[in-house]
């Protein structure tokens with residue numbers, strides 16, 4: 790059995806202070822999913838749009 794070195798780093802960090810980002814789930818519109826991330830330290834907001842690949 791091979792040891793998998795899969796590192797699932799899904800945790801994004803604030804580009805400003807490097808704090809943790811809170812992920813807010815939003816309802817998907819069509820094939821795109823909007824995700825809002827808010828820093829718990831400085832309140833920096835990061836919005837990302839992810840495409841669902843089917």
Ligand SMILES: [Zn+2]
Nearest residue numbers: 803806828831
């Ligand atoms: Zn921050």
